[in-house]
Amino acid sequence: MTGAPSETTAQTEILARVDNGIGILTLNRPKAINSLNQTMVDAMTDALKAWEHDDGVRTVLLDGAGERGLCAGGDIVAIYHSARGDGSEARKFWFDEYRLNEMIGRHPKPYVALxxxxxxxxxxxxxxxxxxxxxxxxxxxxxxxxxIGFIPDVGSTFLLPRAPGHLGLHVALTGAPISGSDAIVLGFADHFVPHHELGAFTQAVIDHDVETAVAKHAIEPPPSKLAAQQDWIDYCYAGATVLDILAGLRDHGSGESADAANIIEGRSPIALTVTLEAFRRARELNTLEEVLVQEYRVSCASLRSHDLVEGIRAQLIDKDRNPTWSPVSLTALTPADVEAYFAPAEPDLTFEGERSA
Known part of the structure; x- marks a missing residue:
């Protein structure tokens, strides 16, 4: 076992250890489905920085404790309380989280995510x-x-707009869950390993290498249900505005398009419109870094909005599932409302220091 991270984060919310040259990071909040908080982001960052230059670590592997999943997202309740105050804790969390996302994207060693x-x-x-x-x-x-009145972040607006056709926009505007097969089609994943073989896959990485583990345990994924719907999705989501997209979904007349329209109509109007605009701007950006800077600006603007606090309240605090959005409708939005989300943050996200760390 090598490296300081295993000593400083053991028995905490991030478990870090090195086994036969494999740096293993385990998200360790199983009761919260391993939702990320500031401590976890800091610990992952420290471990990845140390392992980047550690000759005793040849590969990084990420998994999650418990049976429910890798990670259910960020600690949204903490964001809620920060947004009701001065927002400083939320801004710091996103600043550090997005820098971690970028660090993962450029890490020089294989980074295996289960x-x-x-x-x-x-x-x-x-x-x-x-x-x-x-x-x-x-x-x-x-x-x-x-x-919840928020906009897709953590680099997702780098990946989703580059998915085939308008599949990524459908996923973003509905927030609907997707399968492992769908994730491969979208460009979010590479390999499909049956759940019951994950332990053997991990052991093969430790005992041999990533290539051996993939060759032995990865299989052809089942057909993607999302990909099978691409024809109607591409047709309906080609509209210039969210209102146009809704009209296309209603006009199509299928059960799937009607379900999508019903979901979208219950979402935050400003979040929907900013998401669509963020997609279009992200397509013109060349790097993950540039997109993360845009996402940070949008996220910070969300802290000043009515809908983020209201959306979290309705879904996770009071749990009445009945948010009152403001502006109340898509037609009530102005171009200035949307543009305000893309204004530079103070201070803005930068990646200075990350390259030399």
């Missing part, structure tokens, strides 16, 4: 930017942010 069970929000950020991303028959992935 995306088993629930993988949502921040869980996508610590897994989908790795270079060996494994899903299973138990994977249930989602970016459900618009349902």
């Amino acid at each position: 995306m088993d069970g629930i993988v949502m929000g921040g869980g996508v950020g610590v897994s989908a930017h790795g270079n060996v991303r494994v899903v299973t028959d138990k994977t249930k992935m989602a970016m459900p942010e618009v349902g």
Whole structure:
């Protein structure tokens, strides 16, 4: 066993150990489906920095404690309380979390993410930017942010707009869960390993290497239900505005399109519209870093909005599932409302120091 991270984070919310040259990071809040908090982001960052230059570590592997999933996202209740105050804790969390996402995306060693069970929000950020991303028959992935008045983040607006056709936009505007097979089609994952073989897969990585583990345990994924719907999704989501997209979904007349329209109509109007605009701007950006800077600005703007606090209240605090959005409708939005989300943050997200760390 090598490296300081295993000594400083053992028995805490991040477990870090090195086994035969494999640096293993385990998200360790199983009762919260391993939801990320500031302590966990800091511990992962410290471990990855140490292992980046440690010749005793040849590969990094990420998994989650418990049976429910890798990670259900960020600690949304903590974001809620920060947003009701001065927002400083939330801004610091996102600043550090997005820098961690970028660090994962450029890590010089193989980064194996076991995306088993629930993988949502921040869980996508610590897994989908790795270079060996494994899903299973138990994977249930989602970016459900618009349902709480937030906008997809953690680098998802780098990946989703680059998915085939308009599949990524459908996933973002509905927040609907997707399977492991769907995740591969979207570009969020690479390999499909049956859930019951994950332990053997991990042991093969430890005993041999990533290539051997993949060759022995990865299988052809089942057909993607999402990909099978691409024809109507591409047609309906080609609209210029969210209102146009809704009209396309209603006009299509299928059960799937009607279900999507019903879901979208219950989401935050400003979050939906900013998400669509963020997609379009992200397509013109070339790097994950650039997209994360845009996402940080959008996230910080969300702290000043009515809908983030209201959405979290309705879903997780009072749990009445009946948010009152403001502006109340898509037609009540102005271009200035949307543009305000893309203004530079003070201070803005930077990656200075990360390259030399």
